[in-house]
Amino acid sequence: NAGVTQTPKFQVLKTGQSMTLQCAQDMNHEYMSWYRQDPGMGLRLIHYSVGAGITDQGEVPNGYNVSRSTTEDFPLRLLSAAPSQTSVYFCASSYSSSGELFFGEGSRLTVL
């Protein structure tokens, strides 16, 4: 009963470093997405994918890359981390683009 699994749960980076947040789901969902949660800002969509090989930008895509080579995995890459990317990141999946989202437990990222 894994659902949506995110790793790592916590990460500290220095400005300019790169890293990848991993997201995997075992529900055979076609739709996957990444959100960031900041105080007073709610959840904002970074990137999303409606199926393997298809990705698109959300509200706040700058500084992030994604790819979707399999149905199960949707990694989020920070190529050159900035302090403004300090946030809690949530991966979510859904059986369709308009269905309810199932969220992972979140990854807390701090960029110094």
Next chain:
Amino acid sequence: DQQVKQNSPSLSVQEGRISILNCDYTNSMFDYFLWYKKYPAEGPTFLISISSIKDKNEDGRFTVFLNKSAKHLSLHIVPSQPGDSAVYFCAASLTGNQFYFGTGTSLTVIP
């Protein structure tokens, strides 16, 4: 610009009473609305949803009301229980791929 707004950051309610959480949106093209509940250090979990073709949807103690002319939706919890204490997010989507979330309302149910 925030397309989905929750203007009350927090709400306190006595156990057994009704909790009413409010949400406003600006885009009249939104056609699907959802409420999520979030406990600390966990991801949000789906609570209840409503399509734009309806004005009410019930699921046990939870009822969502949609007023399209006012671009307003609300979540009613009756009766409120201490385990309902959490942050509640409303969300809206266009037919397609993007969900827009509000900033959340922290509900405290006092025993």
